[in-house]
Amino acid sequence: MTVDADLVIVGSGFFGLTVARRCADDLGLKVLVLERRTHIGGNAYSEAEPQTGIEVHRYGAHLFHTSNERVWDYCNRFTKFTNYVHRVFTTYRGEVYPMPVSLATINQYFRKALTPAQARGLVAEQAAELDTAGASNFEDKAISLIGRPLYEAFFRGYTAKQWQTDPRELPGEIVTRLPVRYTYDNRYFNDTYEGLPVDGYTAWLERLADHPNIEVRLESDFLHDGPLGKAAVVGQVPVVYTGPVDAYFGNAEGELTWRTLDFEQEVLPVGDFQGTPVMNYADEDVPFTRTHEFRHFHPERSYPDDATVVVKEFSRFAGRGDEPYYPVNTPADRQRLLAYRDLARGERGVLFGGRLGTYKYLDMHMAIAAALSMVDNKLVPHFRDGAG
Numbered sequence: 499m500t501v502d503a504d505l506v507i508v509g510s511g512f513f514g515l516t517v518a519r520r521c522a523d524d525l526g527l528k529v530l531v532l533e534r535r536t537h538i539g540g541n542a543y544s545e546a547e548p549q550t551g552i553e554v555h556r557y558g559a560h561l562f563h564t565s566n567e568r569v570w571d572y573c574n575r576f577t578k579f580t581n582y583v584h585r586v587f588t589t590y591r592g593e594v595y596p597m598p599v600s601l602a603t604i605n606q607y608f609r610k611a612l613t614p615a616q617a618r619g620l621v622a623e624q625a626a627e628l629d630t631a632g633a634s635n636f637e638d639k640a641i642s643l644i645g646r647p648l649y650e651a652f653f654r655g656y657t658a659k660q661w662q663t664d665p666r667e668l669p670g671e672i673v674t675r676l677p678v679r680y681t682y683d684n685r686y687f688n689d690t691y692e693g694l695p696v697d698g699y700t701a702w703l704e705r706l707a708d709h710p711n712i713e714v715r716l717e718s719d720f721l722h723d724g725p726l727g728k729a730a731v732v733g734q735v736p737v738v739y740t741g742p743v744d745a746y747f748g749n750a751e752g753e754l755t756w757r758t759l760d761f762e763q764e765v766l767p768v769g770d771f772q773g774t775p776v777m778n779y780a781d782e783d784v785p786f787t788r789t790h791e792f793r794h795f796h797p798e799r800s801y802p803d804d805a806t807v808v809v810k811e812f813s814r815f816a817g818r819g820d821e822p823y824y825p826v827n828t829p830a831d832r833q834r835l836l837a838y839r840d841l842a843r844g845e846r847g848v849l850f851g852g853r854l855g856t857y858k859y860l861d862m863h864m865a866i867a868a869a870l871s872m873v874d875n876k877l878v879p880h881f882r883d884g885a886g
């Protein structure tokens with residue numbers, strides 16, 4: 499059977515849909531998007547909890563933030579954003595602290611009233627055990643930034659639950675996702691632009707896909723046989739693949755390690771359960787990493803005042819059949835990834851992208867930026883200029 503499209507995109511997350519939309523808009527291509535799940539949007543998908551109408555991010559909380567002007571402008575074509583600013587608190591041994599580590603966290607933890615300079619001095623002393631220049635793994639990087647006592651309180655237990663991997667095997671970049679501030683500013687992100695889509699993630703993603711040249715086919719698994727499966731499509735039509743790179747190659751170079759999440763959702767008969775959208779739990783003996791109370795992401799909406807949706811998040815290694823969420827990226831994974839990159843380069847007519855397709859811990863704005871670049875650098879030259 500011939501595929502009636504100029505381009506096939508596997509996966510309808512932000513990466514796949516951004517590529518689809520630009521190819522339809524700018525290149526006039528007919529694009530077929532194949533989605534394995536019953537809905538679009540990948541892990542950014544959200545829906546209203548039926549009893550309360552509260553928007554729940556089905557695959558864990560998604561907070562949009564970027565400093566990339568082009569990404570921000572592009573996103574604003576498809577959604578307006580609220581003025582939501584993300585703030586997180588963490589519970590450690592029965593006490594609540596602001597997270598990320600700021601002067602407020604430091605002073606509360608040490609029961610002091612240090613100035614910024616004094617707090618810097620204290621942390622520098624506590625980090626002195628390390629040669630900070632060489633700090634590249636998670637633990638060394640964290641200690642170099644905040645010293646051992648704060649690391650042990652706020653990062654060690656949480657990270658043990660989130661990754662179940664020796665923190666010396668994890669990349670330091672995971673910890674530098676979080677700012678450390680010697681001020682009382684407790685914003686979670688440093689980016690210029692931040693907000694949540696006013697009418698929800700799914701409405702945003704649907705508008706992105708809403709183009710006469712884009713067809714999204716749900717429940718279509720590219721890695722299974724069939725007329726729209728890999729064997730039939732590759733070689734016939736150019737493909738952008740955004741699923742897990744190891745699965746594409748049948749795990750030929752060994753499985754990459756991924757973390758998956760489990761969620762326990764409850765509707766509680768109270769107007770406010772925790773007073774904030776996200777509460778982290780730093781203690782290792784609390785089995786979940788964090789609780790989300792979704793109403794607090796949209797204080798501008800009129801949600802019921804006698805019911806709330808609370809979701810506990812648990813993390814574990816992904817096995818066969820589990821949804822991959824986080825690339826673990828141990829040294830062994832990085833070796834395997836190099837082998838997969840070689841295979842990917844040799845796979846004619848297929849481009850790999852997105853968090854799963856590149857095994858990179860991409861945030862939404864990074865996935866969108868990477869999608870815009872793939873169109874500029876690969877698809878425009880191929881389709882418009884006839885190169886490649």
Ligand code: UDP
Nearest residue numbers: 588597652653654656657660672673675778
């Ligand atoms: N982290 C931690 N304690 C916290 C928050 C974060 O130890 O209270 C560590 C943890 O290893 C986590 C990483 O910092 O995986 C990055 O956190 P971030 O909030 O960026 O992760 P995400 O929200 O993307 O899961």
